[in-house]
């Protein structure tokens with residue numbers, strides 16, 4: 675596991691998500707009230723980017739068929755999906771945001 679600097683804390687508005695990449699892995703980086711979280715960015719149902727969905731509290735709703743995932747755990751909570759989305763550890767050092775991703 676390696677930490678990768680992926681963004682500045684200023685890059686993600688509170689209550690929003692952006693896409694970042696570590697190698698070829700697309701990752702959604704979320705800002706929940708100043709705390710940062712990361713999930714894989716592709717929905718486990720079909721091909722949709724979760725960062726384009728709707729953040730509601732601690733959940734993300736997929737923009738395509740409205741599956742809802744827990745941003746902290748990746749658990750599939752609602753919608754046409756039962757497979758959780760991968761989550762990644764995030765740490766902040768000053769304004770720098772790092773994500774820990776397994777080696778490919």
Ligand code: FES
Pocket residue numbers: 717718719720721722736737738739740741753754755
């Ligand atoms: Fe996300 Fe269908 S692609 S719910």
